[in-house]
Amino acid sequence: MKDQALRKIGAMHPATLAFESAEMEDDYSLYLANKRIFLNRVAIVLAVVMYASFFIVDVLLAVDYMEAQALIRLVIVPASLLFVLGTTWSSHYPKFGERLIAFPLFVGTLGHVPMALLNGSFYASGFFSFALGLMLLYNFLLSGIRFRYSLLIGLVIVGSYEWIEFGLSQNKVEDVVTNHFFMISVYALGVISHYVLERFSRMEFLYRLERESFIDQVNREKVKSEKLLENILPKKIAFELKNTGRVEAQKFDHVTVMFIDIVGFTKLTTQVPADVLVGGLHEFFSAIDRIIRKYNLEKLKTVGDGYLCAGGVPRKSETHALDCCLAAQEILEYVKARHSEKFPIQIRVGINTGMVMAGIVGLDKFAYDIWGDAVNTACRLEQVCEPNQINISGSTRAAIHENFLTESRGLLPLKGKGLYHMYYLCERRGGEELASA
Incomplete structure (x- = not known):
C-alpha cells in the first residue's frame, strides 16, 4: 500500500520527466546532486582543459584578434568553471548546483559569439559549429543537471549558432546545410540520450525509495516482533532464542x-x-x-x-x-x-x-x-x-x-x-x- 502511494506521488511528466510532487522533485534534485558530485568535478576540470585547449587550435589556424581570443578562452570561461568547481565543496552545492553549472555553460556559449563575430565567416563555418556541438554534448551528457534544464541550455546554444550562421555568416549554401545537419544531429542525439539516462535515473531513485520504505517497514516489524517476544519471554531468554533458535x-x-x-x-x-x-x-x-x-x-x-x-x-x-x-x-x-x-x-x-x-x-x-x-x-x-x-x-x-x-x-x-x-x-x-x- 505504501509502495503504491510512493509510485503515485512519483508519477513523472512525459515530456520534462519532472515528478508531479514538488517535494519529490526537490528530493530527487538533492539525490542527483549528491550522487553526481564527483562526476561534476571531473566534468568541470575536463571542460577547463578542453576550452583552453582550443586556444592552441586558434594559434595554429592563425585567427585574428588573438588577445580577445586568449581573454575568453584562457581567462573568462576557465575562471567561471573553476569558480563552480570550488563551490562543489560547499554545503550549499547540492541545493544550487544546477544553477551554478548552468552559469559557465552560458558564459562558454556567449564567449563563442564574439569570437565568431571578430573572425567572420572563417570562424563561423565549421570551427564554430564544431565547438558548439561539443558544448551540446557536454551539456547533455556530462553536466549532470536535470533534463528540463539541459534542454533549455541546449536551445540557447543552438539559438546562438542560428544567430551567427544566418545573421552574420556569408557561408555557402552547402556549408550551411552541412553545419545545420551536424548541429541538429548532435542536439537530437544529446536530447534522446539525456532523456533516456534521466528516465532510468528517476526510476532508480523511485526504486531506491521503495527499497528503503520496504526495509524500514521490515525493520519496524522486526522491532515489533522483538518487543512482542521480549514481552512473552525474559529479555535474556528472548535474545538466546532469537540467535540460536533454542534455549x-x-x-x-x-x-x-x-x-x-x-x-x-x-x-x-x-x-x-x-x-x-x-x-x-x-x-x-x-x-x-x-x-x-x-x-x-x-x-x-x-x-x-x-x-x-x-x-x-x-x-x-x-x-x-x-x-x-x-x-x-x-x-x-x-x-x-x-x-x-x-x-x-x-x-x-x-x-x-x-x-x-x-x-x-x-x-x-x-x-x-x-x-x-x-x-x-x-x-x-x-x-x-x-x-x-x-x-x-x-x-x-x-x-x-x-x-x-x-x-x-x-x-x-x-x-x-x-x-x-x-x-x-x-x-x-x-x-x-x-x-x-
Whole structure:
C-alpha cells in the first residue's frame, strides 16, 4: 500500500520527466546532486582543459584578434568553471548546483559569439559549429543537471549558432546545410540520450525509495516482533532464542518464587459483570507488572487469577528474596488502597526461596517456566495463607530477617511437606520484632 502511494506521488511528466510532487522533485534534485558530485568535478576540470585547449587550435589556424581570443578562452570561461568547481565543496552545492553549472555553460556559449563575430565567416563555418556541438554534448551528457534544464541550455546554444550562421555568416549554401545537419544531429542525439539516462535515473531513485520504505517497514516489524517476544519471554531468554533458535535449560541454586492469588475469585465471577471483572483483573495484573518491574523480578505467567513471578531468574541477583518481599508488600498496599464495592478483592501471597530448574518446553505458545520443589512450596504457602497476608518459608525468612520483622505461625501442615515452619511477613525493621522462632 505504501509502495503504491510512493509510485503515485512519483508519477513523472512525459515530456520534462519532472515528478508531479514538488517535494519529490526537490528530493530527487538533492539525490542527483549528491550522487553526481564527483562526476561534476571531473566534468568541470575536463571542460577547463578542453576550452583552453582550443586556444592552441586558434594559434595554429592563425585567427585574428588573438588577445580577445586568449581573454575568453584562457581567462573568462576557465575562471567561471573553476569558480563552480570550488563551490562543489560547499554545503550549499547540492541545493544550487544546477544553477551554478548552468552559469559557465552560458558564459562558454556567449564567449563563442564574439569570437565568431571578430573572425567572420572563417570562424563561423565549421570551427564554430564544431565547438558548439561539443558544448551540446557536454551539456547533455556530462553536466549532470536535470533534463528540463539541459534542454533549455541546449536551445540557447543552438539559438546562438542560428544567430551567427544566418545573421552574420556569408557561408555557402552547402556549408550551411552541412553545419545545420551536424548541429541538429548532435542536439537530437544529446536530447534522446539525456532523456533516456534521466528516465532510468528517476526510476532508480523511485526504486531506491521503495527499497528503503520496504526495509524500514521490515525493520519496524522486526522491532515489533522483538518487543512482542521480549514481552512473552525474559529479555535474556528472548535474545538466546532469537540467535540460536533454542534455549538451554538451566539450574538456579538460589532464587525466590512468589505466588499471588485472589481470594474467592470463583465466587466473584458470579457476582461481577464480565466487563467489570476482566477490566478489574487487567488493572490489577497491570499494577503487579509495574511493581515487579520496579524490583527487577521476572513475571513468569498468570493462570486464571493466579500470578507467578520470581527473583534471581534468569538474571542472577543477590537481593532476590528482599526484592520479592518488598514487591509483595507494595502489591498488598495497592490492593488495600484499590479495594472497592465495584471490584472487591483480597489476595494471598506465598513466597519461598530455593533451587529451581528453568527453560522452555513444547512447540506452540511456548513460555519460559520454572520447576522444582521451591515452586511447589511457594504455591502451597499461598494456599494456606490468610487473606491479605504474605506467607513466607523459613528459607526466605533467613534471607530477609535483617530487613523485615516476621511473625511465626509455628509448625503447620503443608501438603507434601508434613509439618512446616512458616511466617507472616510484617513491616520493615525499625522496632522490636513481633515474634521469632
